[in-house]
Amino acid sequence: MTRSIGIFGCGTIATEIARAIADGTLSADLAVVYDRHPENVTAIRDLFDDRSQPTAATQPSELLEADLVLEAAGQTAVEEIAADALAADRDCLLLSVGALAADDLREDVFAAAEESDGRLYAPSGAIAGLDAIKAAALTGDLESVSLTTTKPPAGLEGAPYVVENGIDLSAVDEPTVIFEGPATEAAAAFPSNINVAVALSLAGIGPDETAVRIVADPDEENNVHRISADGDMGHIETTVQNVPSPTNPKTSYLAAISAIEKLRSLETAIDVGT
Numbered sequence: 357m358t359r360s361i362g363i364f365g366c367g368t369i370a371t372e373i374a375r376a377i378a379d380g381t382l383s384a385d386l387a388v389v390y391d392r393h394p395e396n397v398t399a400i401r402d403l404f405d406d407r408s409q410p411t412a413a414t415q416p417s418e419l420l421e422a423d424l425v426l427e428a429a430g431q432t433a434v435e436e437i438a439a440d441a442l443a444a445d446r447d448c449l450l451l452s453v454g455a456l457a458a459d460d461l462r463e464d465v466f467a468a469a470e471e472s473d474g475r476l477y478a479p480s481g482a483i484a485g486l487d488a489i490k491a492a493a494l495t496g497d498l499e500s501v502s503l504t505t506t507k508p509p510a511g512l513e514g515a516p517y518v519v520e521n522g523i524d525l526s527a528v529d530e531p532t533v534i535f536e537g538p539a540t541e542a543a544a545a546f547p548s549n550i551n552v553a554v555a556l557s558l559a560g561i562g563p564d565e566t567a568v569r570i571v572a573d574p575d576e577e578n579n580v581h582r583i584s585a586d587g588d589m590g591h592i593e594t595t596v597q598n599v600p601s602p603t604n605p606k607t608s609y610l611a612a613i614s615a616i617e618k619l620r621s622l623e624t625a626i627d628v629g630t
């Protein structure tokens with residue numbers, strides 16, 4: 357049976373996923389899409405011929421017509437859709453996992469997942485190494501996990517932490533640490549930049565215990581994520597140097613193809629990796 361998908365958010369990540377469905381890379385039926393900007397909805401629908409165009413939802417609840425609801429919008433969208441989708445026994449895949457750093461929302465969404473016939477998916481997104489981190493966490497071997505994210509200053513523009521603290525990113529002329537703290541704080545301070553920290557923390561030792569450092573570097577062209585983890589199992593270190601998406605420099609291209617691969621893996625007989 358072909359799985360039907362509903363997408364919340366019709367921006368950079370959704371466009372890549374829709375393209376993968378339209379060109380057959382991903383075997384799925386894109387049934388319904390939603391975004392507050394009608395022109396973004398139209399752009400996604402236009403990737404399909406008339407007979408296979410997804411329906412344009414007028415409100416998020418219409419996404420529940422699909423078997424799997426995929427959020428690629430932002431943290432507020434997780435509040436609007438995740439628990440409802442799971443309560444309706446739909447699968448739910450979240451890109452804005454940073455929303456789950458908030459205790460109340462995480463408890464609601466996890467409780468809905470436990471009760472649901474659907475499953476909650478949080479893909480690795482723009483980072484590498486969650487396979488090993490998960491394994492080490494399961495055996496209780498993991499003692500410390502940290503993430504250092506380096507982005508070109510433009511990729512951090514508009515973040516609440518930057519605005520509230522009056523940080524002038526245009527004046528940054530050398531690599532500069534602009535934030536240090538736990539994933540819990542990072543997710544709220546940089547909601548469009550550091551969802552990966554919360555994915556890492558859910559795979560590992562939790563959002564309060566996962567240390568995050570964010571660096572603005574004017575000489576860096578990529579979105580770089582360095583994970584370092586230590587414990588009885590040894591030392592894990594991964595670095596990804598991600599190409600930013602041309603339509604949204606905050607978002608790495610890897611995040612979109614990670615979601616595509618997660619969706620593909622739901623249909624395959626052979627499962628490689630942890």
Ligand SMILES: NC(=O)C1=CN([C@@H]2O[C@H](COP(=O)(O)OP(=O)(O)OC[C@H]3O[C@@H](n4cnc5c(N)ncnc54)[C@H](OP(=O)(O)O)[C@@H]3O)[C@@H](O)[C@H]2O)C=CC1
Pocket residue numbers: 364365366367368369370390391392393396428429430431432433436450451452453480481482483547548549551552555603604606607608611
């Ligand atoms: N896990 C990971 O590795 C990564 C996760 N992300 C997450 O994925 C999200 C999507 O990324 P990307 O595709 O690049 O973002 P884009 O900004 O390109 O697209 C998101 C679209 O969703 C719309 N939208 C956001 N919130 C709502 C809402 N509550 N109701 C209706 N429409 C909404 C946006 O409108 P508007 O512009 O008006 O907000 C925009 O049109 C990011 O915000 C981030 O949270 C991103 C990168 C990596």
Ligand SMILES: O=C([O-])CC(=O)C(=O)O
Pocket residue numbers: 481482547548549550551552553579598606607608609611
């Ligand atoms: O795409 C990236 O490099 C990471 C990102 O924006 C996020 O985690 O929100």
